[in-house]
Amino acid sequence: MNRLGTTAALLAALLLGATGCASEGGAAAERRADDASITAGVKAAVAADARLQANEIDVDTDQGIVQLSGFVSSAEDVAAAAAAARTVRGVLSVRNDLRLK
DSSP states (O other), X not given: OOHHHHHHHHHHHHHHHHHHHHHHTHHHHHHHHHHHHHHHHHHHHHHHOTTSOGGGEEEEEETTEEXXXXXXXXXXXXXXXXXXXXXXXXXXXXXXXXXXX
């Protein structure tokens, strides 16, 4: 596919995605707000743990499922980050993709 075709396909996908979100109404917006507050809470919980370098841990939340990614120094840090994430209200599960550096 040429560059123009690729750009057009991406634009169409974005427009369809935006239309889908708008038609879902307030529930989708509320879920995104909940996910954003969960992400903020997990980041705060990770930062509060002195063993962890929070700037090397990425947090993403989708429908209450938290995904941790990035790098930590030990297996204990992998477990500590997951444990910190589970303490946050609204977290349904944690996908831990943290890697040892």
